[in-house]
């Protein structure tokens with residue numbers, strides 16, 4: 001249990017008890033010894049104080065817990081408000097005052113929401129604090145939201161922590177659909193993700209795979225285990241930084257590189273935290289968990305690092321004239337200098353920062369799950385190795401042009417992201433207007449979560465959904481490109497992940513190379529397949545496996 005959950009329980013207790021300071025103090029005194037409870041009590045008091053200040057007349061000084069008449073008034077208002085608007089809303093679980101359904105989320109919201117959808121249906125409404133939230137849990141409903149009403153749901157609900165450094169306005173994943181958003185998506189496709197660009201940068205990926213394999217060989221010779229997720233993370237971030245800056249960012253000898261990696265990881269960590277300020281806007285003033293404050297520090301660092309690279313290159317270009325590094329940074333600087341589109345250095349700094357954060361963790365987490373499933377299902381691993389041996393030869397380098405000839409490897413990747421979508425609730429969308437779907441009203445301003453995890457495990461669509469069976473995809477025309485709503489790990493519609501083509505190339509290359517060159521043994525012999533919910537769906541226990549020479 002997290003301190004935040006403890007806090008919410010206390011707020012709930014206060015709300016139900018209708019008693020004042022004595023009760024609060026009893027709780028505080030009783031729980032003093034337990035640090036988690038203490039932190040929870042502190043947060044609960046912050047919430048109650050802020051709720052109180054929200055209703056106090058200006059300049060009026062009050063004892064915090066003498067405000068219960070006001071607080072109680074808010075409960076009644078919330079209850080009444082929720083009943084008044086619930087008529088046409090999609091069905092959902094019962095709410096409690098103030099917190100609504102926050103306590104229903106638990107520490108694995110994707111699972112709790114999937115469970116709730118079994119009772120309330122594939123279009124469900126919840127109240128998370130004061131935020132009306134619609135949860136979509138079937139392929140048919142996902143199609144309604146992401147395709148039939150694509151434009152209405154094409155903007156995001158933005159967490160409080162992301163409203164720093166103007167990131168909500170200039171960060172590609174968060175900004176509203178607008179001419180600027182379109183321009184940035186175009187820049188992404190023409191400089192990063194078009195087939196032409198991806199083919200042109202193929203040699204860089206080959207180099208990164210060679211480096212990954214030589215790292216694994218070293219551990220193989222020493223008989224040591226490897227943290228698979230960490231190795232994949234390093235390869236992914238270096239691949240991106242080589243493409244953009246012609247520089248490795250995970251280089252143990254470089255201070256900048258280490259700082260960069262730490263910063264990217266910290267942003268992911270803060271981004272994955274449940275932040276009370278998202279559910280109670282009145283709390284934004286005090287940022288009770290300090291998420292926004294820490295996010296601001298990390299994001300500023302990331303943007304400064306990217307900016308430093310921009311400036312170094314600008315300096316070089318001034319000194320030596322236009323130098324052709326054939327990397328993305330040069331291409332982006334050309335865009336600014338040529339003034340052809342309305343983009344400035346701030347836009348591109350945020351864009352590069354975003355690509356590093358969005359592209360590294362998602363890819364490495366998927367690779368880690370794929371390897372975990374293969375080690376958990378040795379017959380699948382063996383079948384994949386046979387396919388690789390027949391098609392390209394044991395121990396040979398897997399090339400991108402080989403992927404099309406490796407249907408079983410492709411099926412493994414699809415099966416992995418079906419069962420373990422790295423962003424199980426995609427990125428939150430926002431209803432831009434009142435819309436009616438299947439007779440229910442989705443109110444303007446509500447948050448819309450698409451539970452890709454639940455959709456990937458829907459027993460009405462998938463036979464034995466909890467079993468890792470890549471064979472189910474053989475001969476099936478289902479892909480992950482947002483056309484088949486039963487499999488949408490990259491989302492769908494106009495805001496579908498632009499990094500999909502790169503991610504798919506990387507995943508096949510890394511996975512194929514790791515299993516065509518080595519056999520693998522789980523360190524300690526036991527595998528824990530539990531999940532941990534954060535900004536991406538991680539393995540609760542990192543996969544550590546020992547590479548063994550392939551015989």
Ligand code: HEM
Nearest residue numbers: 173358359362363426427489490491492495496497499503
């Ligand atoms: C396995 C790997 C990946 C997965 C599963 C994934 C998944 C997603 C999902 C679910 C979304 C939200 C889509 C929606 O709202 O419908 C998204 C958005 C995004 N992704 Fe990815 N992603 C991956 C890799 C990457 C990579 C490699 C990059 C770039 C280097 C990237 C960059 C982005 C960006 C910039 C957005 C925001 C797009 C927008 O809002 O317009 N992703 N991704």
